[in-house]
Amino acid sequence: MAERKLTTLEYALLGLVGMSPLTGYDVHKVFATTPLAHFSSSPGAIYPALRRLAQIGLLEARLDTSKEARPRRVFSLTAAGERALDAWLHQPVTREELIRGGGAPVLRFSLAGGRLSREEILAYLETYQKAVAAYLKELYGYTELTTGPGNLHGHLSLHLGIRGSESELEWTRWAAAEIKRAGRVSRKPSPSRSKRKDIQGGPECHKIRSETL
Amino acid sequence: MAERKLTTLEYALLGLVGMSPLTGYDVHKVFATTPLAHFSSSPGAIYPALRRLAQIGLLEARLDTSKEARPRRVFSLTAAGERALDAWLHQPVTREELIRGGGAPVLRFSLAGGRLSREEILAYLETYQKAVAAYLKELYGYTELTTGPGNLHGHLSLHLGIRGSESELEWTRWAAAEIKRAGRVSRKPSPSRSKRKDIQGGPECHKIRSETL
DNA sequence: GTTTACATGTAATCCGTTACATGATTGA
C-alpha cells in the first residue's frame, strides 16, 4: 500500500471500471468511440495500466473462461481502488492541472457523478472556478506585454488562451447552476427517492455513461 | 538526416532558438514565465532535448567560455533546423492534434510569424478552422446520446468540450481577420517597407516575442 | 559569512507509443 501517485490514465481506468466491470477491450472501445478520445486507445497503453492497477491492489481481475476461447480478464474495483478513486475525486483543481492539459479537472467532474454528493460536487466546481479565474488573471497580465505592433502572433495566441479560459470559467458557473436545477426539479416528481439516487441512476445508467461520456 | 519525427517540445525549442540563440536556462525561463508554461520547464526535459537536436544537426551549440565560469552552451538554428521547422509550420492542423492536446496547433501559429508569408498563415488558419469545425460536428453528434436524465455529468462534460471548441473556432476566424486588418493598416503609414517586415519586426522584436508569448 | 537564488547539468525510473504477434469470429 505504498500509495504511489497514479497517472491520469490510471484514474480514468479506475473511474470506468468503477462504473461497471470491464475488459481491456471494453476500455479500448470507450477511448476509441467517445469524447474521452484524448486518452490513447492503444492496447500498449491500456493493458499494462490495467495490470499495474491490479498489481497494486486497486483493481481485481476475474478470469472469464466461458466460451473456452482465450480467457479474458474482467476488471473490477477493489475496496482499496474505491478509496483511491474517491480520494482523488475530492482533490481541488490546481493551477498545474489547468496548465499542463491532460484533462484531469473535467475527468474528475465526469467521474464524480454518483460517487460524490451534490454538495461535494458543487464544492469541486467552486475550486475549478477559482483555479480558472486565477489563471485568467495571469493571462490578462500578459496582454500588456503583447499589445502594440511587432508581436501580432504572440498577441493573437494569447487571446486564444484567454478565450478558452473564459469559456471554461463560464462553464463552471453554468454546470453548477444546472446541477442545482436538476436537484430541484427531479425532487418534485419522485419525492420518495433519495437525492443521491436521483442523479446517480442504477447500474444500467452506468453502462450508458461509460459509452456516451 | 534520417528525418525522425520530432516531439512538440522539440519543435518549440527549434522555434524559440530560431527567434534568437538561447541557452538551456533561457528556455527554462521562457517556459517558466510565459503562457508557454504548459511545456515543462524542468531541466531534465530541456537539456536532453536541446542535446538531441544538436546531435541530429538541427541545432548548433557554441561554447561560451567568457567569464571563465562554467561554460554555457548557446544554441542556434542550423540550415537543416530551419528546413525542419519550416516544413513543420507548413503542416495543416489534424484531428489528432486537436484531440490529444499538446498545443501543437497554436504553437505552430505562434512560431509562424516572420517565417511564413501572410498568405501561408491565412491558409494555415483555414486548416485550423476546418479541423475544429469537423471535430465540433463529432461532438454535436454525441449530444443526442447524453441528453435525457441519468447522465447529467456526461452531458455537462460534453458541453465543456463543445464550448471550448466553439471558442476555438471563433478564434480562428477572428485571428484571420486581425491578420488581414494588420496587413492593411500598417501598409498605409509606411508604404516603403515590405509586407513581411511589417509583421515580422527585427531581432529585438524576436526577443520580445520570446519573452511574452 | 551564510543563506538564497541563479545556472547547468546528470541519472534512474517509468509511462506511453509503435510495432508486432496471435487466435477467434464473421462475411463474401
Add this chain to the structure above:
DNA sequence: TCAATCATGTAACGGATTACATGTAAAC
C-alpha cells in the same frame, strides 16, 4: 475458404518526470 474484423495481448524503444549534484552570484 479466404479475407477482414474482433479481441487480447507482448516487446522494444524513447522521451519526460523526479530527484540528485554542483558550482556561482547576490543578498542579508
